[in-house]
Amino acid sequence: MLKVWEPESIESTRGEYGIISGRLNDIAWDGESQRVIAVGDGREQFGRCITADSGNSVGEIIGHSKSVNAVAMKPQRPFRAATVGDDGNMVFYHGAPYKFNNKSAQHTGFVLGAAYSPDGSSLVTVGADKRIQLYDGKTGEPTKEIGQGEHSGSIFAVSWSPDGKKFVTASADQTVKLWDVDAGSVVQTWKFGEDVSVGDQQVGVVFVPGRSDGLIISLSLAGNLAYLTEGKPEPARVVYGHGKSITALSIGSDGKGADLWSGSFDGRVCHWDVNSGIATVVDGQAHTNQVSQFATADGKVLSAGWDDTLRIVDESAKTFLGTSIKLQAQPKGVSAANGLVYVATYSGVSVYSGEKLVSEQSFDFTPGAIAASGSFVAIGANENSVRIYNASSNGKLEEVKSLSNPTGTISALAFSKDGSHLAAGNSVGKIYVYSAGSWELVADRWSAHTARVTSIAWDDTGAYAANAHKDGVNGVAWVEGGRVASAGGDANVKIWKVQNLP
Template sequence: MPYELKHVFASLPQMERGVAKVIGGDPKGNNFLYTNGKCVIIRNIENPAIADIYTEHAHTVTVAKYAPSGYYIASGDASGRIRIWDTTQKEHLLKYEYTPLSGKVKTLHGPRTARGSLLLGTDERNSGPCSCGTPAPQLGNFRVDIKQTRPYRLALASDDTCGSFFEGPPFKFKFTMREHSQFVNCVRFSPDGNRFVTAGADGQMFLYDGKDGNLISTLGGEKAHKGGIYAISWSPDSSQLISASGDKTQLGCLWQNEHLLTISLSGYINYLDKNNPDRTIRTVKGHSKSIQCVTVHKKDGRPHIYSGSHDGHINILFTLYGQ
């Protein structure tokens, strides 16, 4: 009798202190994704117990993002390889594979064009923005985002404390933004493209015009956070945003539909109350390190799964699957 897969118990994201974790959102609003080791984890945002795992990378996956259509996911790994694969079929068939970078891929973005062919990446060997198959110029370690409405714009944030603004495509440099005093860790355009925000290790956030790149104002006063800011995510209507900072050990965030998610240093996924973001209404727990042992125990006729991981955590999971 052949075995049949009944359920996937997904791992948590693997975290590193002081390093932002990208949470990708499904444009259709159904799922979110993140990486752990050589895997991309896809989870249902309403019920995160429903999960799928993509395991076709040969090296540690560093970032994964949905295409604007929602039908494909692009994932990049530590070797500089980018894979674009299908989300509509269980097999997740590979559509394209590129190796445009010589080091770790840190960001992936593409404009909402008919072809949607442009991908951008950064690595740790001082490579700059590139399209797949095009050599990357030497610009330093950076983060990037693309305006998803016409006219297209590109904003770049760098470890040299500066940001850059580009018009295109093809994207051409216009000017440098010098408001931050420390590393600029994140840059994000609003969904409607009218604004973009930069956030840095100095705890500051600056709001700019999405079309011409002019500075509009600071956010949160002199400092938005006491610690460095690692991630930003806009609300779907572009009227609000959520930020993740080291002052509360949050390394990633996502605002998708009515859901506000953050990722803690522990890897725990926290659902926040939209009307009171200081209140956590749900926490998704699990393993973020390799599992070393598993056993099943029945109590009152109900099976429980006990698992122990490399970091010394033991999880107990009640399941209805199997007898």
């Protein structure tokens, strides 16, 4: 699906158009901002050219036998376009309407990127064969190859400078290179990572238009954005974040909500400054699989992951500490109280003091969620109940109450900050609130969702609880200023202003 957005508003689209029956890999506008070509990996065709305002077809994208990876459109009349793909071809079109003109097979492998110079005189393509090929922008005829032997890995992307005298390339060899087009030589190279690192492969790059400082932004496979300027050997700034779905979210252990911790499907853990929105990737040995849940206490972040480990982050240093703690089974949740850490797994609950295992307990049910406050430990059971335990100083759990939840399996638990209430969310979107100690049901009408509740967070007063459900939101947290942070499947952390609460 291709969405064309109104330039003055991010809330509305000019149109939504089905292009191909598969993934779209690239899009390009013509010089009049009226036509768009979108290409990708379809079953019957690999791209379409449409008008941006109506979606009407204004040409056909043919000539490829495999997935099309990139498209470039000449910005001036007479209009031209080029597409490149896994079949090793550059296909050239005359427009508009855009029709097949010729194809060129200068590359010997996948062709991954294409770009027109600002004046339309030259076209450049790059590919997995490390080749940089130039063409006449009007005829599509090959003119010269440059940069033989400079890149040692596939070249994923290319972008021209605003003056058309240079372009920049991004490669799997973990470098970004700036080129002088006429000389055919490298002006500057930026290298990312000291050792071989898949995450440091540079998979995208762009000369930022409309700027006088020649800013270049490159994208790594790990999702980092580096701000580069000619003449400066180091990035002026690196923007970190997540490239995969965020699966865990928590505020810092001080409870003030000025800091956020997020974990994602690929095991990355990030710290966020709430006011600036700037993220830092936690250093050290990270999880090798999905981060399941966080607990925070005493300046530490306790991270449970689907690599069946519990890892500890020093909040001030933003670094993983020591060695990971191997868990008995895949974790379902983690919580901390009174100096003890409780990890619920498919096989039971393990209790830790620091990095030392002090207690293990198995049950006749499978835990689905866990929350601790003071000496109370609540465990969501797979048979539609919440089991309440009293924890001794050495982590032994003694059951004191079983709370029935007839509508669904318990999927999320959270105590209010003062420990006076327990909220339990289930698999059908219902949330029940109990009074801690007496365990009487005090609220059962929280039913805004129709899907599994994945996360619950109480505000400082204990009067309100924010919750997330499986429709793309995996974590919520109250942050400073009475705002709510959410994170989910789109790999974004969003801060929401809360208004009109009763």
